[in-house]
Amino acid sequence: MTMNFPEELLYTKDHEWVKIEGDTATIGITEFAQSELGDIVFIEVDTVGETIEAEAIFGTVEAVKTVSDLFMPVSGEILEFNSDLENAPETVNEDPYGKGWMVKVKLSDSSNRNGLLSAADYKELIGQ
């Protein structure tokens, strides 16, 4: 089974993706992450309005068998949580890069892209 890792996104070693447009970023988890977690049943993000440093926890994702923290790929203020996921968390399994996005973030002035991976580097990291 081949997995999809869009070229236009950047990735983290914690299996999040980030799409940076101007001073905002959209963040979700990768196809590899959703596949490893299995059926996702609950996503908890109660950090909207908070400014969070890169690599700090902004939420958690609960699958049937396991739970995993969500880490900020970049520093910034959480502007919005994808509220569609409250009633349909399985959307993250079905469309991790599209309708399954998790948060939108306003990038901090100090935010940089150091440490973010290209699609090719991420694929290498997970052995794809």
Place this chain on the structure above:
Amino acid sequence: METNTQVKRTPFYNKHVEAHAKILPFAGYEMPITYSGVIEEHECVRQRAGLFDVSHMGEFILRGPHALDLIQKTTSNDASKLIDGKVQYSCFPNRQGGIVDDLLVYRIKEDQYMLVVNASNIEKDWNWLKENDEWNVEMEDISERTALLALQGPKAVDILKKLTQTDVASMAYYTFERGSLNDTPNVLISATGYTGAGGFELYFDQSQASKIWDAIMEAGNEFGLQPAGLAARDTLRLEMGFCLYGNDINDNTSPIEAGLGWITKFTKEFINKDALLNQKTEGVKQKLVAFELVDKGVPRKDYLIYNSEGSEIGIVTSGTMSPSTKKAIGMGYVLSEYSKLESDIYVAVRDKKLKAVVVKLPFYKQPA
């Protein structure tokens, strides 16, 4: 006994690889965890049928005039009540008030029994039996050569009927018969399971594994049969409130605390009987309860449980989001004063204490 620590494979390993299962080590075996996804497999078993490879389980044969004596001494249930073709759920109490393992006892015939034990406890159970055997009972560990499939779900009877002359539709729960399956003779067909969905467990020689797997999958095709992994097995058993050794029961939890009084028979002698009888009469400090979360979240093993004043009162032993009820469900030990139905308890999930309520088992009732 097997002492090498290398991860073993069941005789169905290649079938799991062909079916693109996610395979992980479990109790020393590379086992299929999921195939199509835990929720899909869970629903398939509840609504149609699923086929589980549970060949990692251990099987011991005990023979001779004192086989029953050893079983009676080491297990809590009363195996003298068994007749040929009957199965009994039981446990091995230890001498400290805990449980060595839980097991099934099959009476094959007079003076011959099969004990089915958890994969992770095969060596521990074997040694426990040997240590307590004052009669030199003939014991044989047939785990390595025994394949075990669980065909579970409301369509299991229809599927099995196509493959055997044995009247499987008439078999009562917790009975077994020997019969042919496809063209394989001497299959032990047992009307048991760990899902609450009905169905059978099939024990046979591992040399027949590949062709029996294929025959069942083919016979089940018209009924929507799918292979199901250990992840779905766990959510299915938890919806029923069946204990899992290592989670809900272990070396330190007593059968009385665990709600297993119904398999603890004080009308006979067995290891640690007096202490357990004392627990039953005097009451226990903690009890295993079932709960549902009222607040949003998912309980997990080892999360702590609190009362409304914020005092710690217990610990979660199993938890998940129930695929059938869509509720967050769990089991755990709490101080006995909080074990009454409808008691409010609080489960600590990360930095929050989520409200939960003690409920009656099962969490889900399979439609008849």
